[in-house]
Amino acid sequence: MANNLISDAVLVKNYIEGDESALSILIERHQSKIYGFIYTKIQDRDICDDVFQDTFIKVIKTLKSKSYNEEGKFLPWVMRIAHNLIIDYFRKSKKMPMQRDNEEYSVFSYLTDTNLNVEDQIILDQVEYDLSRLIDELPDDQKEVLQMRIYQDLSFKEIADATGVSINTALGRMRYALMNLRKVIEKNQIILTN
Amino acid sequence: MAKLYSKQKLAGQSMLPKKETIAFILNYSKALSIKKIGKMSFEIIAN
Structure with missing residues (x-):
């Protein structure tokens, strides 16, 4: 419970100074909101996990390179990173749209096995x-x-x-x-x- | 008697990332160190 008393700003400061457990508290505190936010945009749990992971990799890199400035709050900043990564995901998936087989289209009409039976x-x-x-x-x-x-x-x-x-x-x-x-x-x- | 379907917690599943994802992030954080030398920064991953 004592963890709840420590503000995000202090945890971020502690993390930058080398306290790894501070990150764990931050993730535990905000994971539900961040993950829920990603899930509202991408309704696929596996991709959500990827985006969530990439979001925190960016967070970690920014904090460890000491280029984070506490202008706003921690959570809105992480949400912004997640938002940008979601946009990146949709851009990529637009370039390479996923095709599913249906009655009119089957991937096997384009891909054939050239080996002889x-x-x-x-x-x-x-x-x-x-x-x-x-x-x-x-x-x-x-x-x-x-x-x-x-x-x-x-x-x-x-x-x-x-x-x-x-x-x-x-x-x-x-x-x-x-x-x-x-x-x-x-x-x-x-x-x-x- | 009619079943109480409303008791099923279908919508109540908490939206949380997988434990493996969290574990990866924490391990990545422990392994990563960034050194700044002049204008350049180096990412070092301790394996």
């Missing part, structure tokens, strides 16, 4: 397996160029250097490789789509 993955594996078997059937020189181009991602110049032929020959082999693949696929009516 199990079925698609099985089909893709099958297609790749079929294709590798088809490539194995190609003549060696065509197969070599195609594998270097597609699987090793080499340029035709690099392929030409590696295989000891001209670039035009490498290009020609690639062309024949693709033509032969198409022929086999059409002949056997293989479906290579996912």
Whole structure:
């Protein structure tokens, strides 16, 4: 009860001089009013707690840096800080409005999972397996160029250097490789789509 | 007999911040010290 007798101004002075318990008394004394004030503006308890916390962080910094001058009263000053932080909060939330799902709008119509589902993955594996078997059937020189181009991602110049032929020959082999693949696929009516 | 709904303290919940919030503020206050050197001020948080 003795705490109630000490005025805010004395508590603030004591706090500035290093008495940490003075802050605890100040918070206990005014928390309900300050928190209630924040809650009337922001009806979300978690955000209210954040704003309340930020308010007192500002209070602590101002008092500890000794830039507080006791012109008015402590509580109106803290209320003003809280008020400014509430305005900041609404400014920020206006820039980044929170979207909630409703019947017309769903966040999942904008965000998609690009990973394949199990079925698609099985089909893709099958297609790749079929294709590798088809490539194995190609003549060696065509197969070599195609594998270097597609699987090793080499340029035709690099392929030409590696295989000891001209670039035009490498290009020609690639062309024949693709033509032969198409022929086999059409002949056997293989479906290579996912 | 009709229930006395008015006895339920729905509106009477006190508007107080969480205990954790208060504890954080008090700990922050204990940890923080601000030193002024010339025109500059340094915030030091004792961990």
